[in-house]
Amino acid sequence: MPQHETEEPNAAELRDKMVLNLREQGVLTNEIENAMRAVPREVFAPGIPLAEVYDPVDAVVTKRDEHGMATSSVSAPWLQAVMLKQARIGSGMRVLEIGSGGYNAALMKELVGPDGEVTTVDIDPFVTTRARRFLTQGGYGNVNVVTGDGALGARQHMPEQGWDAIVITAGAWDVSPGLVSQLAPEGRLVVPLRINGFTRSIALKWEDGHLVSESLEECGFVPMTGLDQHDKRLFLLHGEEIGLSFDEHDVPDPARLTGALESERTVEWTGVTIAPTDSFGTLQMQLAATQPGFAILSVDEQADTTMVLPLNRRATPAVVRDRSFAYLTKRRAGDIVEFGVIGHGPDAKDLVGNLVTTVTEWDSTYQHRTLHVRVFAKETPDEQLPPGEPVLDKRHSRLTFFWT
Ligand SMILES: C[S@@+](CC[C@H](N)C(=O)[O-])C[C@H]1O[C@@H](n2cnc3c(N)ncnc32)[C@H](O)[C@@H]1O
Structure with missing residues (x-):
């Protein structure tokens, strides 16, 4: 009997359990639930026990460096659901993912449907080669997979008005101006941003010429390398x-x-x-x-x-x-x-x-308030920053904070 015939029911059961768990956690929309039911996560993590692949809370590490630190993974399902929700990805949108694994891009493709388009960029050719292969195997060969530094975005596939959503799936220390300049006027940029060492997945949208957060969620990620690498x-x-x-x-x-x-x-x-x-x-x-x-x-x-x-x-x-x-x-x-x-x-x-x-x-x-972050261009003078808001200067941007 071919292997997939023995494994398929098991994977389907585990997928169902994972989705139910995420639903209980309250992190799913109906559309994200449908996407998670549709995409076979095991295709993107071959050779890994199915129970690990479908663990709702843990990432599946797919590459480590010489010190044993994870450099690539298929992110944890709960976090993928949270970030997809933050990005407000809908039918017909054109979206960009930074950091590939294939699975999340496949979820995005389910969300944007046949009229939308997904492009995923990874700096590591090992990752993009695998992602391309898995996406094709999973039936998502129409996702664009690009090898390059995500800090620069992917202009070759960008729609004229910019991306409707950009989701960064590596830990960023700064908000890359290359990505900000590619965000559509109504788009969302979701970035796991380090603020003095603590990471929050922040969904940003345009407001009066700067970006302001719409939501902020606790998370952890493998750090971004390349142009915007920043070491502690x-x-x-x-x-x-x-x-x-x-x-x-x-x-x-x-x-x-x-x-x-x-x-x-x-x-x-x-x-x-x-x-x-x-x-x-x-x-x-x-x-x-x-x-x-x-x-x-x-x-x-x-x-x-x-x-x-x-x-x-x-x-x-x-x-x-x-x-x-x-x-x-x-x-x-x-x-x-x-x-x-x-x-x-x-x-x-x-x-x-x-x-x-x-x-x-x-x-x-x-304690029970919500923190918001604004992101201004680096050249913004002090007098144009909102008065009274604490300022944190990054390499390319100036962050300010306020509570509601
Ligand atoms: C957590 S993994 C991505 C998970 C993936 N989105 C998924 O389907 O679950 C983070 C990835 O970010 C990539 N990465 C790190 N720095 C990058 C950069 N500057 N540009 C593009 N990709 C980068 C790493 O190579 C790694 O594969």
Whole structure:
């Protein structure tokens, strides 16, 4: 019996389960659900166990670098659904995907239908060769697959008025002007953008000559390489176990922190509590968007250390000033978690006090609000930026932030 006859029912069952799970999560529109039911995800991840292929929450890694870090994947189904929804892709549209795998482009093709067109660009010929092959096998040979740097878009396939939707599926540090210039007046640009190290998938649309966000979702992605690659700077606070990473331009000289961790610890509790399962993504964003000297504290998963007690070992908001730093911590009391702040160094008391105030403000004002991002061209002078909105300068753009 040919292999597909034994596997097909299983794949179909798993696809159905995946779709039901995503529907329960509330991330599907009817159109995206139909697309996910139509596209055989296993075609885009050959040789991978079907249960992994159809896991609704995890990506399928398809390529790693020499350090074992993922450089390409078929993204997690929930995230694909979220971003397709953010992009508002509809019938007849002409859409551009940056970062190919084939599966997401096939979903897009289902969404745009026979009158629409999909172009997908990847910088890695290994990825585009596979994507082209899988798309043809899956019945989506009419998707344009381009090998190139996505920061430049794909002018050769662009409609005259620009793309109706551009979806970037690699972690970007900046908003490429090459892509902004290719976005149609009514289009959406969806970009997983790093804001001081925290990534949010942001759907942007035009408003008064600049871009403004329509939605913002938590996510993670393999970083973009090529023209717009931007690497974090890591400063090791203690051996190889504890690090502070800096992701923006105005990095304080981290070498000044040598020995800071060994100095006395200042601790202050905020009185701000949440349930252990509550999200504090808005707090991460509030700090990342507004705090000078922002950094992310991380601790090696294997390390058995109590020298730092971060909120979360993978990524905890921190601030650095000269020879001092402070970061968020937590303590558990029954069913609730209280935020605290720990600092080290000569300015620890001051830094800790500032962070406590910010956490308290978040609790009283921002916790349940929505953060919006505006993207202005780099040459926009200060006086043309919205007054009172914090500014984050990138290489090609100027971001400002506001809450509603
Ligand atoms: C998460 S994968 C894309 C997943 C894909 N959209 C899918 O169907 O699930 C990210 C891809 O972005 C690509 N990439 C990274 N930098 C890029 C760039 N500057 N231009 C185009 N592609 C890039 C990587 O090679 C990788 O294949």
